[in-house]
Amino acid sequence: MRSIEDILAAFTDDTLLPPIGSKGILILSGGMDSVTLLHFLVKERKCTMSAISFDYGQKHAKEISFAKKHCEALGVKHHVIALPFIGSLFESALLETGAAIPDGHYQEENMKQTVVPNRNMIMSAIAVGYGQSTGASFLALGVHAGDHAIYPDCRAEFVDALRHAIELSDWNPFTVFAPFQRMTKVEILEIGLQLSPPVDYGETWTCYKGGEKACGTCGSCQERLEAFAKIGIRDPQGYDK
């Protein structure tokens, strides 16, 4: 594994890393990316973080219980905000009201069904409003380079445009940092495993299905398994197959 310093050296610019010791708000899904980002900001950047998880009618809320555990362990204030209107008014296969989750790789056309319209802007806007009312100065987003291929609102152009709008949304300075924006899942994992103490990935949830164990077959599980395989470490999470 490369060191955290080496990974960061290749990717850092001033839109990626919040100042040491600054106060921020993070959208915490309970998946690998946002959990790693929270640990990274608290342990490496010494930031004072709050976290918000959203219950928008996903097929399961397992990941939210993992989000809660990490916040408790890190002493981070955590709120769960319900967005029931997304389930009742919006259409997407990610939602309880939607179609079955498709198997297969993210790149495939059928994964476009899993897009929840404008999800990232909705969650970001709420997190920013909360952050602004509590004196934070930035929103941290866990988007990464592997996301953009199917989700329009994970693209770097979108994040840049969102940052610009957020910077104009208040009289006080407030911005967006997406430290992993140009990193792969492998690089995120390398960072998380080298934090002190390392992130326990057995306590994260990536699978799109809500089984007792992760399915190992959906696009999200496949991407996770490939990342662990690439750095030659066994995923501490159990799988159905």
Add this chain to the structure above:
Amino acid sequence: MRSIEDILAAFTDDTLLPPIGSKGILILSGGMDSVTLLHFLVKERKCTMSAISFDYGQKHAKEISFAKKHCEALGVKHHVIALPFIGSLFESALLETGAAIPDGHYQEENMKQTVVPNRNMIMSAIAVGYGQSTGASFLALGVHAGDHAIYPDCRAEFVDALRHAIELSDWNPFTVFAPFQRMTKVEILEIGLQLSPPVDYGETWTCYKGGEKACGTCGSCQERLEAFAKIGIRDPQGYDK
């Protein structure tokens, strides 16, 4: 009064007016600006509109009942979305949990208390997600030129930045029109009164307080009264004083 055509001629560019007959979503507060915009888009631009009103823990929900009436009269689909987390987690004098509403003109420093952090981005993001999931192609915003002085998220720069982010939020084309963005309250009123049939402003709610009648003294009431006075028409709404 100037004609609608004359007013529009002075302000129109392609970020202001949706194409005739297009499908849009509008954030409808039940106040003068958004109610006028809904009537204008349906009657003058022949748009197929849906409307969303937000209950974010305002001190009163009177304006929402007016919003509902206008949608019923126009045959427009209307949803009310509750955002209870704003009242429980955010701080603002506009909210039930906040301080008393200050009297006096909008320009005054004390009206800054009435800002709900990032309110316009939150409401816009949700409305856009709903619009995208129902095949609409634009969000209509009722922001106007008088807004910007105290609300950072009513400024033209903010609306332009928000539009850019929204245009990148989906693979399908989706944009933002703010037809009144460069107009004064007087011009909005002139448009509404000349629509066929004209907007019934007795069925709108502008006052920031939740009394039986409008107070006539808060910044919002004063601005409304001045607009009616300028065009020499009596406000059909009764006032406390």
